[in-house]
Amino acid sequence: MKKIIAFAGSNSKQSINKQLATYASSIVKNVEVEVLDLNDFDLPIYGMDYEIANGIPDAAKVFLDKIKASDGIILSLAEHNGAYATIFKNIFDWMSRIDGKLWSDKPMLLMATSPGQRGGATALEIAKGRFPFMGGNIVEDFSLPSFGENFSEGKITNKELNTSLRSKVTVFQEAL
Secondary structure: OEEEEEEEEOOOOOOHHHHHHHHHHHHOOOEEEEEOOHHHOOOOOOOHHHHHHHOOOHHHHHHHHHHHHOOEEEEEEOEEOOEEOHHHHHHHHHHHHHOOOOOOOOEEEEEEEOOOOOOOHHHHHHHHHHHHHHOOEEEEEEEEOOHHHHEEOOEEOOHHHHHHHHHHHHHHHHHO
8 A cells, every 4th residue: 555644844733734735645545644743853953063073863764765765755834934944844854954856756745824815825836946956756736825814614615725735636536
């Protein structure tokens, strides 16, 4: 059976991006899903001096191993001030020190959501521009605007947006 990982680029305990990633992963059929939480991967802020003195922390190695052991990735990015959340950028930086092609060409459904109408579109665009250089195989992307108006009780409530996501999940699944 194929295995996918799903996670949010956020450390919020009520992360709307984790809710979206979890929902999207629930649509994928006949796969084993592991939902990861960045809070379970405690890492110091990346710095060259730290790396020289202490090496690469085990948590970065464990997270990268989970990517490599998967058949696909569902990632929903939180947007902070028009960029990735610091916690995501930090784990991303640490993993890149182990393997510059950290995404390992795994099929990826890349998403973002936010309370606002742009739905994390800026962070999504940054990732779409950067990830392919790092082994990212983005087969689909999805932005959910106005999370509070379009998501409730663990699912997308807007019919048109839900249909769009389901279509993108189908493409992702076919790429596994």
